[in-house]
Ligand SMILES: *[C@@H]1O[C@H](CO)[C@@H](O)[C@H](O)[C@H]1NC(C)=O
Ligand SMILES: *[C@@H]1O[C@H](CO)[C@@H](O)[C@H](O)[C@H]1NC(C)=O
């Protein structure tokens with residue numbers, strides 16, 4: 001598995017300095033672009049398209065293959081499908097993937113490969129951002145289990161929680177000093193930390209309804225955090 005990836009990596013780096021990036025593959029059949037799901041290389045028709053392992057590059061002609069539309073963020077980022085994610089590993093994987101597919105490396109290649117590299121790069125960025133932040137990671141994980149949180153679910157929240165949010169918004173609106181802002185910020189951070197721990201436990205126990213409830217709360221606090229960030233920007 002790793003052999004394939006490092007193979008692809010060394011292909012990119014290996015080709016770079018020798019100036020053969022734009023070379024035509026030797027066994028080049030007519031390019032056929034039907035369907036991104038084809039297990040065959042779009043360029044040479046060889047086997048080993050996007051469905052084989054990481055399969056970013058054709059093992060025969062080394063052409064960049066289209067993204068696999070059925071692959072989820074966890075699989076792309078080499079993470080277990082779990083709320084607990086090793087963010088250091090995630091970062092390394094992100095850098096590794098960008099070294100493979102970043103559009104800068106394809107400026108001398110065909111238009112098709114340039115388009116694919118843009119698509120890969122966008123997907124990799126999306127996957128990285130989604131899995132990095134606990135809230136978006138949790139929401140994504142829920143979605144993979146078929147559960148989504150619709151907008152405007154205020155009426156489902158308990159009164160006590162809504163009062164708490166109102167209080168904190170009020171505190172923020174009234175905050176005139178930097179110290180007052182910092183205090184509100186640390187309250188929000190502590191809440192988010194606690195909710196992150198709690199949602200992690202809920203996912204571990206496979207309690208998706210509980211996870212949904214906690215993530216909804218996280219959304220509220222995360223909105224307050226955004227407001228704090230905006231307020232910090234000097235006008
Ligand atoms: C993924 O889960 C397996 C089995 O639970 C574990 O052995 C492995 O270390 C995990 N991998 C990562 C990257 O956390
Ligand atoms: C987190 O879970 C604990 C134990 O269930 C609970 O007492 C606490 O209120 C929860 N925290 C938040 C912010 O909901």
Ligand SMILES: [Zn+2]
Pocket residue numbers: 041042043044045046058059060061062063
């Ligand atoms: Zn090929």
